[in-house]
Amino acid sequence: MAAAACGPSGPATPPGGRDAAALAQTLSAYAVEFLRRNPTTNTYLGGAGLDPSLREVDGMLRDHSAASIEQEDRWLADVSKVLAETPTASLSAGARIDRDVALAQIRFLLRQHQVRKYQERALDTYVSEPFRALDWQLQGMTETGPGAYGTADEWTLLVRRVNAIPTFLAIAQDQLEAGVKANRTPDRRMLQRDGLNTSEANARYFAETLPKLASERASGPDRDRIVGQVRDAGTQAAGAYTKFREFVATTFFDNTSQGKVKEAFASDRYAMGQEEYNWALKNNFHLTQTAPDLYEQAWPIVEATRTSMIDLAREIGRRQGWLLPPDGPSDVRFVFDELSKDSPKSDEEMVAWYREAAFRLVDYARKTGMFEVPADYQLEVTETPPPLQASIDGAAYYPAPPFKTTGVGRFYVTPTHNDRAALQSNNRAALADLSAHEGFPGHDWYYKVLTGSRGGISPVRWLTPGAVEDSSSMWEDSMPAEGWGLYAEALMAEPQPGSPGGFYTPEEHIYQLQGQLYRDLRVRIDTGIHTGRMTYDEAVDLFSEIVDFLPGSCGSAAAKKLDAKRASCEAAERAIFRYSKWPTQAITYRLGKDQIFAMRQEAATLLGPKFSPKNFHLAFIRQGTIPSGYFRDELLRELQTP
Template sequence: MKSFSHVLAAALLCAACSSSDKTDTPPPSTDTQFGKIEQDYVVYFLSRNPVVATYLGGSALDSSLAKIDGRLRDHSAAAIAEEDGKLAEFKRQIQALPREKLSPARQTDRDVALAQIEFQLHLHQVRKYQQRALDSYLDEPFRGVDWQLQGMSEAGGGKYGTEAEWQRIIERLDAVGPYLGAAREQLRAGVANGNTPDWRMLRRNGINTAKADADYFDKELPKIADERLGGPQREALLDGVRKASASASAAYRALHQFIAETFFDDATKPEVDRSGLKPAFRDDHFAMGEAEYNWALQNNLRLTKTAAQLYDESWAVVQATQEEMIAVARTIGQERGLTLPADGMAAVRAVFDELSKNAPKSDDEMIGWYRDAGERLVKYARDTGLFDMPAEYKLEVTITPPPLQGSISGAAYYPAPPFKDSGVGRFYVTPTNNDPASLAENNRSSLAYLAAHEGFPGHDWHYKIMTQYRDQITRVRWLTPGAVEDSSSMWEDSAAAEGWGLYAEALMAEPQSSAPKGFYKSDERLYQLQGKLLRDVRVRVDTGIHIGRLTFDEAVDVFSQAVHFLPGACKGATDAAKVQSCAVSVSNMFRYSKWPTQAITYRLGKEAILELRSDAEKKLGTKFSAKAFHIQFMKQGTIPPGYFREQLLANLEAGK
């Protein structure tokens, strides 16, 4: 047996060792501390926003999110209050970490996380937008199921989806009833507080979309399941989808009835006649207001200019682009031996009319033209050395699958979920069912700039590069607070993604040493400039309608006159071209009215990239590489350039 003195000595020695071990173990770095908070925040955010989680592939990110695709967001007042408390705690934890003790990249992540949290708290507590988010409530379940269908595993023999994937769809469909029930309670609170949707949203979303969604879940989704389901559990799963779809359809019809009874005297009256609504809900109620718009510019988009400044500066930009178009139209007139009107706007319109004659005769020909444009864009980039492109890269143009055709008009890009290892981004083109009028809108000259925006070097290339460097892009930079794409969205990601898309269009017009006129032919250049003009005008009308400088109808007139080169007011228009232009203008203005600040992200995002590139050229001089700049920009993720300007310049200077 050991003596007491031996035991005591050993104990003291052990205590000393323990004390030494504790002293020698350094505390976690500030970066490490932030990383833990960021991970917890991202997982919590995705758990509260299941459809955003589906879009990002959140089920692969953390074991707690394994069944997230079977859920919908809880919009109840109690759940939002609990969420706000949790967000406030994350804000406190992040702010407790001194910014200056973080690495430069983590300083950016800290700024991003705080801006996201501020947005969510502001949306709930200041704007109380949950009381009027009608389009969000209607779109979210449909969009969630839509993305699930898009991302299903191939099962062979033309079948799609594992048993687990179909089970998640059934679970999400079962959640639609309670989800829309919470939506009704929030909308009732909005009525009580005078915080209600604009009458156009009540009509277009509350009546029209609710009915369309009810029909989709009642008829279309069971049909899709019948076509796609296979395997030994086919019949049981198909029965589950049918029952859950019927329940979801009934929930949408109940919401439709609630909207009709709450806000309308007669919901069957046409949209142009506001008399169908109850008097309390007939006024315009879409404007965000100047103070709120400025808050969103600063917090959400990281911009320093005010809405009034953007509005005042916008018209000179519009006019400059119009002058460019007039000059290109006259060049085309000379090339083609056309006699054009002396008036510049009429000359542009005449050239558009001439180019529209070269329309595809069928959907197959239209898809072929898109593919040809994509191949030419990729070849041009290789020939000019614009990008270092893998030999295997090819821009795939895919016909929009039937289940998605109802939600994709024309061309669109669907990125692969970044948090998943599986999945491929798709550049979709929706067929017209060989409709002559729709085919006429896709003449050959008009497709190149769209292929550049949605495909290469736009969204397809952008998301493929970001996926390649996914491990270097922190997860907080992928989030889309509020929603992915509706009136509840923050639009933080849009400034990066759509800014890059418009930059890609413009990049292909820039002279290169081996291509002094850039990529586009003169006729394609005219349409590329019209695409630029559209985004230029958006800054004018979006700021205008939301800060009270333009009425809705005045903005419709501005859009028709400026984008389509058709003078005159829309009210009382009888000319067929003007009537069509005005219908398009109304549709666009409705989108801008419910999505404040989204429309401006294209032009302002592009200009931020150009300004940043110019600063890099000045800073680096002969060492500047456009290829390195583009890679560094895309490696920053889907956040506005205002977050990372100095860090990007420092990375380039360091040769990273």
């Protein structure tokens, strides 16, 4: 379905007759209305490029009020009824997939609103959504001159959105107060980090950073007016965030300076629960396994990866002439400690090293012919902005809006604030695999190929129900996208013509295996903490011990005395915090990667000497950001078609 044909009037009649045409019109209208009701997602995807009527939505924020959600649920139920009653016999395989995807999205949203009532505790959504909307809006602005961005109309929409923040946060407060009355409140860690810390960071951003950006980027005869309007709107937004922070502080805390949560809210409240987790696996990811299945299956996989790391550590030790300890885990730790000596001296140098590693990967792919990389391919690596630092541990990638022709994707690297131990964790050997994941051939390449193919991908396959990236998210898109990112890391370790050892040096390869290890461990931890099989603190200890090969409890006095263990425990705790508030997202990396490898092997077996990894990769990416359980059979059929 061509993206240009997805306005309210619906696309041209597709093959398959009346049923197919009716379905196409229903899905087109659903996608447009979805984006109208979710302005941040609309900006993220560049909705105006899909339907011009969505342009004004970039001046809005989502209405999370109880009345609006009730009305939305009626609309979703109506669409679901139409889709469920659509005959499927005459539909193409792609159309049937699109229908099934939309039905799963609607089931998720209705369950989120009516069963989980998550809108009454979605604190991180409320705190982060306006900033994310503005950040993506700034990324997508038109270049109007050297160093200048944003037309007068684009800046007007941005100002309108910033002006909407006080009302947005007032509604958020209403929802959270309803949650307090129903004993449905955020976890104490989210209260501190998102409710207090991120609110404070956002207040500074809107009071200081955004006006400065407007002053630097706005141009033309309207510049002074724009800068003044951004400053005034930013001041109001900053005040609203300060007021919202005060609400969180007085409602949930006895003493904010000491982080002392009131007794009524002090217990752990992060666990999703086994019933909801299993429901999400089936509905959101199209999986047949249950949380207990995944929990039990994960441990042998973790142990196998650790064994590979021990073997490689011994090989590195022999090559370097190092005298290694007698036991395997200590061998790995010894190698890590030695490699950490070649580390950046500052955050600025760390970001530069990531940028250098990313472009080494691009050059390697060109030389080996793994991918057809255009001569004008660009990759932007930059420091994570402060309001996103609470959610991005290490690095992350934010793509350009796929429905628009402007904007750039960004590979964000989160600063360590020049912490020596954290910089050592980002040593020279440690950067390559993360650069492969977030940059090339991982997320940046994935989204550039995907965006280039957008005309053949139904808009339904781009939607991110719940939120783009916070605790309200469905995470439907994470299975293919993060699966591809982890697959890309492993792919660069495979032999290529003229490079029998793959891209990585042995020293880089051991960090690639470590990256694989913690994605393997995530399946164990995420299913564990959300089904009561593991406590939060047990997960932190396990992460540090298994991933960093540093035994001992993170709560012990000894852990605070060793720089490496302290840094490991801090990183582990940040990781577990993320998993605690984003249930099911952490498992998508390994499960998604495994699905890609399995499909590649099936395709190679079916096609024999005609199999082309390059063609397989393109065909996979062009299916869109939906779990491969929907399209596996169709992809294999497509690859066999001459």
